[in-house]
Amino acid sequence: xxxxxxxxxxxxxxxxxxxxxxxxxxxxxxxxxxxxxxxxxxxxxxxxxxxxxxxxxxxxxxxxxxxxxxxxxxxxxxxxxxxxxxxxxxxxxxxxxxxxxxxxxxxxxxxxxxxxxxxxxxxxxxxxxxxxxxxxxxxxxxxxxxxxxxxxxxxxxxxxxxxxxxxxxxxxxxxxxxxxxxxxxxxxxxxxxxxxxxxxxxxxxxxxxxxxxxxxxxxxxxxxxxxxxxxxxxxxxxxxxxxxxxxxxxxxxxxxxxxxxxxxxxxxxxxxxxxxxxxxxxxxxxxxxxxxxxxxxxxxxxxxxxxxxxxxxxx
Numbered sequence: 569x570x571x572x573x574x575x576x577x578x579x580x581x582x583x584x585x586x587x588x589x590x591x592x593x594x595x596x597x598x599x600x601x602x603x604x605x606x607x608x609x610x611x612x613x614x615x616x617x618x619x620x621x622x623x624x625x626x627x628x629x630x631x632x633x634x635x636x637x638x639x640x641x642x643x644x645x646x647x648x649x650x651x652x653x654x655x656x657x658x659x660x661x662x663x664x665x666x667x668x669x670x671x672x673x674x675x676x677x678x679x680x681x682x683x684x685x686x687x688x689x690x691x692x693x694x695x696x697x698x699x700x701x702x703x704x705x706x707x708x709x710x711x712x713x714x715x716x717x718x719x720x721x722x723x724x725x726x727x728x729x730x731x732x733x734x735x736x737x738x739x740x741x742x743x744x745x746x747x748x749x750x751x752x753x754x755x756x757x758x759x760x761x762x763x764x765x766x767x768x769x770x771x772x773x774x775x776x777x778x779x780x781x782x783x784x785x786x787x788x789x790x791x792x793x794x795x796x797x798x799x800x801x802x803x804x805x806x807x808x809x810x811x812x813x814x815x816x817x818x819x820x821x822x823x824x825x826x827x828x829x830x831x832x833x834x835x836x837x838x839x840x841x842x843x844x845x846x847x848x849x850x851x852x853x854x855x856x857x858x859x860x861x862x863x864x865x866x867x868x869x870x871x872x873x874x875x876x877x878x879x880x881x882x883x
Contacts, residue, residue, distance in 0.1 A: 593740045597629060600740040607744075610675035618676060619829060622668035630664045636876040640664075643879050646798050647870045663871045670714045670826055670872075675748075677717065687717060688827075689834040704773030704817040705839075706808050707780040710862060711874045717832050718824035719754065719780050728777040729753065732769060734760045734787040760787035766807065773815035781808045783821075783862065784875065793852060795859040798866075800880050809855050813842040821858050825869040837861050 594600040606625075610618060630637055640663055641656045648659060677685050707722065709715040722729050731754045736742045746756050757772075757779075759765050769779050783805055786792050791810070792803040812819045821837035842854050866873045 593738050596738060597633065598736075598738040598741065600738075600744055603741050603744055606671060607675045607748075610672040618672055622672050623665040626664035626668040627661065629668075630661050633876075639877040640875070643873070643875050644870065646800065646880060647866060647873070659871060663874065666826060666871050667874045669829075670874075673826075673830055674714060674716050676830075677720070684830065685717075686831045687721065687824075687834060688832070689721065690836065693721075693834065693836055702776065704776050704815055705778050706773065706812045706817050706819050707778055708783050708808055708819060708821040708858060709780055710782055710784045710823065712784075712823055712862070712866060713825040713869065713872045714832055715780075715782065715824060716749075718822045718834060721822075721834060722778055722780070723753065725778075728755065728772070728775075730755045730757050730769065730772045730777060730779045732757045732759050732765070732779060732781045734758065734785075759790065766811070769811055770815055773811060773817040779811065779817075781805065781811075783808065783858070784879070793855060795852075795856050797859060797863055797880075802880050804855065804859055806851075806855065809842060809851050813844060813846055813851055816844055819854065819858070821861060823862070823865045825865070825872050835865060 592599075595602075609621070613621075637660055640660050644659045644663070645651075645656065648655075651659075673685065705727070707719070709718060719729065719731060731749060733756060735758055736745055749756060757765055757768050762768075769781075772779050786803065786805045786807075791806045793806045794801040795804050796802075797804075808819065811817065819840040819842065821840075823835040823837075824832050825835065826832055837858070840854050840858070842851050
């Protein structure tokens, strides 16, 4: 049997994958060792380092992580249009840098020695009566801006907060990340490890709690619906909308772009509801409306949509 010779580029990619797989998980780019380095640098390091080092680390990762760089470039071309390889690289590098800044500032925010973090928010959401009373709230976040800063804001409403997440891609950081979020008094519900996760969410909402779910990424096996996004059908999680309908909970999309060093703006959308007897078409109408609002925010801040895998099937 004859095999076509692999290209030199293919050989380099294969060698890179072998090297990465040979590393212990804690020392890979998304492993515990580097997460702890970032954490201690963000919480104990000098202020100049917190401002200047994230773009340098982002540049190294941008150069090393070929698959993530390509996935991000495909998504950004859909959002920004085809502008050529140099423009793609510039947009991708900027997105990696924004992600690094958000990660460092999130960790810095958890520290007792943290400096002031400016978070702009509309006056009305400072009112503790802003949340609907007597029922739970599904808070829709996304891999956009700093969703953890937005989630922390929910503490002011005095509701128990449940954050729905898939397991970490690298198991070595699972305990570290969970402890950090639980330190913010957030309960983590793993969406991909228990067949009863949806039932846990439903019970939490019926107790009047908050369930925060990211809209733009689904774990394997979760239900999605394709909604037009930047001119092409794309998969979005349907689960939050089904939960809101079954529980009678309100839906509240919230986004938090970064405006500059330690400076964020909370962009809350209007609260939406889906009647318990709503049809599939009525639920999809609400879902489409939310996706339209998400598209507007991504269009305004394209380098803060941290989606590093191709989001559209035809990317």
